[in-house]
Amino acid sequence: MKEKYEITSLENSENKASLRFLDEHVAKETAKYHASFPAYEPTPLHRLKNLAKYVGVKDIYLKDESFRFGLNAFKVLGGSYAVVQIIANKLGKTVEELPFDVLVSKEVKEQLGDLTFVTATDGNHGRGVAWAANQIGQNSVVYMPENSTQERLENIRKENSKAEILPMNYDECVRYANRMAEENGWIMIQDTAWEGYEAIPTWIMQGYLTMAYEAYLQLSLHQSVPTHIFLQAGVGSMAAAVTGFFASIYKNNMPIVTVCEPVKANCLFQTAKYGKGEELVFVTGEMDTIMAGLACGEPCTIGWNVLASYARHFLSVPDSTAAHGMRILGNPLKGDPHVISGESGAVSIGVVSQVMERPDLQYIKERIGLNSDSVVLCISTEGNTDALRYRELVWDGLYPNEEELSWNKK
């Protein structure tokens, strides 16, 4: 069956979640820690002027996370921040006392002894955790769901990690990793929260603030405040961190946030629609979407609280939307920058383009309030993390934009 767009919207209630853990003060601390890494550089914020003009909005800004620490995705920001917080707690120090050169020092290693960090991942988060552990001479074990690709597995193994693909879906992998942690005395670093497991995912969300803070500073250089932010989501930790940060920064001038998920793994959309924004709704089964990073069926509890308070719209979108976004960014209009964006990275630009251009999606454009005055912010959260798949989609045209082609022919 053809996958279809669906939208649901929330009236954000007066009784809002606290943003203290995602505010500018925290973001500055997180960004300072990441800036202590020798590989640190802010990732670019591109201005896609010609695309904006073409689709009919005022401006489009795109944060390009393919440049993050040579790891091709934003995820390492979360895992590496959780690692330093865990170590700070063990040593009775603050994060400020543990910049990169101290963290990787022999003294710290001797004080800590041997640690093993364990996680479940579609690829990007596990690679970030494995990289952070490897940098400080510690061990990692990474479990991946059944449809994970060999390339993503190998990239994690390159970080000296014991990584393997298991015959189960993402959420089952998370439970398996948790059990292994308990049985072996390993430290579980998961990028989603559930009741009783909230401190580490909170640090992970705080780690993502470096990206939001950079974007804020870069937008300020353009003297721009977005009117609309489109954020892709798996469990919703990233979307919540970015939403929470901008809500605390822009306050009453808060941009309209639209969360985008694949049809096959739309747990936040379903939670907004059927859980009345209060009860979490899970998606189960295989979740076979090309957006591997977004193939998660269980919302992050602490992330959801923020999204329920500050995100306005939830979109469930076909896989072809992600492929469309990848092709747009990989084949820019003359004068716009070239961006290599993977399936989970490009979906939000795919949404903006299709919602603005397709007559059958006009109702979504109107509901979100996108028009020629809109200033849009999207984040390309990954590059070509699966290079072969990238070429199949962008060069060979897998997942064509069927709806659009058929209305063009009419």
Ligand SMILES: Cc1ncc(COP(=O)(O)O)c(C=O)c1O
């Ligand atoms: C590239 C990419 N983008 C977005 C996300 C979504 O992040 P979250 O699971 O916090 O919603 C992920 C998650 O792994 C990802 O890998």
